[in-house]
Amino acid sequence: MNTVKEKNKESPQYLRMSLAAAMTLGFKKGLFYRGARLYCINLLLTYEDGCIAKCAYCGLSSKRPGTYNTKSFIRVTWPTYRLDEIIRRIRERQEKIKRICISMVTRKRAVAHTIEVCKALRSSFDIPVSLLISPTVLKRDNLIEFKNAGADKIGVAIDLATERLFDKYRGKGVGGPHRWDRYWKCLGDSIEIFGSGNAGSHFMVGMGETEQEMVAAIQKVKDMGGTTHLFSFFPEADSAMGDVPSPPIDQYRRIQLARYLIDNDIATFSKFSFNGSGQISDFGLRRADLDEIIDSGEPFRTSGCTGYDGEVACNRPYANSRPGPDIRNFPFPPANEDIQRIRRQMGLACEGECVQARNLGRLI
Numbered sequence: 128m129n130t131v132k133e134k135n136k137e138s139p140q141y142l143r144m145s146l147a148a149a150m151t152l153g154f155k156k157g158l159f160y161r162g163a164r165l166y167c168i169n170l171l172l173t174y175e176d177g178c179i180a181k182c183a184y185c186g187l188s189s190k191r192p193g194t195y196n197t198k199s200f201i202r203v204t205w206p207t208y209r210l211d212e213i214i215r216r217i218r219e220r221q222e223k224i225k226r227i228c229i230s231m232v233t234r235k236r237a238v239a240h241t242i243e244v245c246k247a248l249r250s251s252f253d254i255p256v257s258l259l260i261s262p263t264v265l266k267r268d269n270l271i272e273f274k275n276a277g278a279d280k281i282g283v284a285i286d287l288a289t290e291r292l293f294d295k296y297r298g299k300g301v302g303g304p305h306r307w308d309r310y311w312k313c314l315g316d317s318i319e320i321f322g323s324g325n326a327g328s329h330f331m332v333g334m335g336e337t338e339q340e341m342v343a344a345i346q347k348v349k350d351m352g353g354t355t356h357l358f359s360f361f362p363e364a365d366s367a368m369g370d371v372p373s374p375p376i377d378q379y380r381r382i383q384l385a386r387y388l389i390d391n392d393i394a395t396f397s398k399f400s401f402n403g404s405g406q407i408s409d410f411g412l413r414r415a416d417l418d419e420i421i422d423s424g425e426p427f428r429t430s431g432c433t434g435y436d437g438e439v440a441c442n443r444p445y446a447n448s449r450p451g452p453d454i455r456n457f458p459f460p461p462a463n464e465d466i467q468r469i470r471r472q473m474g475l476a477c478e479g480e481c482v483q484a485r486n487l488g489r490l491i
Contacts, residue, residue, distance in 0.1 A: 135175045136207050139240040139247075142229075143171040143205040144213065147444050151223070152216040154208060160450030163458040166225040166434060167257075167441035168217060171205055171232070172240055178232035180263070181303040182286075183296040183367035184334070184360065187232065203446070210244060214251045221252055225434025228282075228441055230259040233304065237261065238269050242276045249277030257282060257432045257441070259329075262313035263304050270313075270320045280432045281317040282356065284329040285310045288336035288344040296334065301367065315351055323352035332382050333360035333374025337405025342385045346396035349389050356430045357386050359447045359455045373448070376472045379455055380427065381407045384473075387426035388412070424461035427469055 147165045149155040159165075178187045217224055227248055231237045245256050257280040258273055273281070287293040290307040297305040317326035328348050332341060345355045359379045362369050373379075388394035388410060398411025410417055420426060431441030444450075444458040452468060461469065 137174050138172040138237070139243045140210055141173055141207050142210055142213060142244065143173045143207050145169040145171075145205055145443075145446075146203040147446075149206050149208075152213070152220065154206065154216070159444050159458075160454075161459070163442075163444040164223075165442065165444055165458070166223070166439075167432065167443075168213075168224055168227045169230065169441070169443070170213070170228065170244070171230045172234075172237050172244075173207055174232065174234055174236075176234075178234065180233040180261075180297070180305060181301045182305070183301050184286075184331070184363065184371075186363035186366060188366060210247060214247065217248075217254070218252055221254065224254055225436065225438075226255050226257060226432055226440035228257040228259060228432065229278075231261040231264075233261045233263050235264050238264060242272055245273065245276040245278050255279050255432075255435065259284060260313070260317075262310050263306070265313060267316050267320075270316055274320060279321070279325060281321050281326040282329060282432070283310060283314040283317060283326070285314065285344075286329055286331045286358075287334055288330060288341040292334055292336060296368075314348070314353060318352045324354060326352075327354035327356060329356045329358060331358045331360050332379050337401075338378060338381060338385075338407045339399075339401040339405035341382050342389070342396050342399060342407065345382075345386050345389050354390050354430070355386050356432075356441075357383060357456075361447045373455075376453065376455070377474060378406075380469060380473045384410065384421065384426045386430060387420070390430070393420070421470065421473075421475065422466055424457065424466055424469075427457050427461055427465075429456040429458055 144154070146155060148168045150157045151165045151168065181188050217227070229241055229244055231241050241258060245258065248254070248256055256278050258278045259282040262283060270281070285293070287296060293307045294300055297303050298307065314326065314328055330341065330344060348355050359373055360371070361373055362371050385399065385407060389396065394411045399407060400409035400411070402408045429439060429442040431439050431443065434440035442458040443456065445454060446456070448455040457465065
């Protein structure tokens with residue numbers, strides 16, 4: 128006889144999975160735009176009573192209409208499957224999978240279940256496991272338990288660039304439980320316990336912050352020893368911010384470039400210049416050097432946890448924009464036509480091949 132938890136399809140026996148992961152494991156049929164591939168299986172703990180948080184932009188918010196198991200998250204559906212079946216399918220496809228990520232929800236019982244699921248995965252195959260954690264229900268010792276369970280990387284979704292915006296959209300402004308100081312403290316503890324480069328934060332562009340404020344937040348994480356995984360805000364239907372548009376593409380491209388420069392020790396916030404509106408006006412590099420970095424396309428690829436090979440595994444195809452020519456996070460190396468489009472989006476368009484133009488000494 129099924130237990131109540133099995134009947135209700137709750138964690139730890141059951142987990143939700145991103146649509147891209149479900150396609151990768153053969154649970155769902157479908158094709159990725161331009162042949163993209165997902166290398167990280169993104170999993171989400173699931174409970175009938177959902178998440179207690181009330182974040183204004185989140186599809187899983189307790190304030191959003193619908194049952195937890197049917198709510199979309201990060202633009203797509205997350206179907207539910209048994210953990211043992213997930214493990215079986217991952218085992219059959221180990222050569223295609225470079226990482227697994229378990230996302231918590233804000234429920235106290237999620238802490239023990241995260242540990243249980245992590246142990247089950249790590250004992251089944253040698254694929255690294257990241258945890259996207261909820262500081263509100265955690266103690267510092269839980270981070271040590273996560274590491275002992277086999278997790279090697281930690282993500283803390285601070286999301287908002289300033290305390291004012293965090294409080295407005297995640298804390299007291301929406302009657303939510305999250306607190307700015309607690310999130311940053313948890314990030315610092317995670318970096319200390321897991322090591323420099325093995326913990327970082329998610330930030331979401333387009334929540335009312337200036338570019339200067341976002342770049343300052345990214346630099347703060349870097350100075351702590353962490354990295355930044357960047358998202359572009361995408362409205363979840365029926366959420367409190369369901370009618371708010373995504374940020375202008377030029378704004379997102381500048382922040383992507385800034386994050387890349389900071390996280391790769393190429394430039395620092397102190398070298399950037401900003402106009403009176405807090406928009407980036409200079410990245411603190413010679414134009415030729417900046418052009419070379421833009422032409423590589425690397426700043427505009429998805430930033431996320433890496434696999435054993437050092438390449439980004441959590442590349443989340445089309446998680447924060449619809450498939451099409453104007454995708455915001457590239458899950459593969461941008462082609463030359465993509466680079467030209469990015470340049471136009473940033474107001475840095477040039478005729479022909481930018482690299483050739485630069486080699487000829489022309490201003491581009």
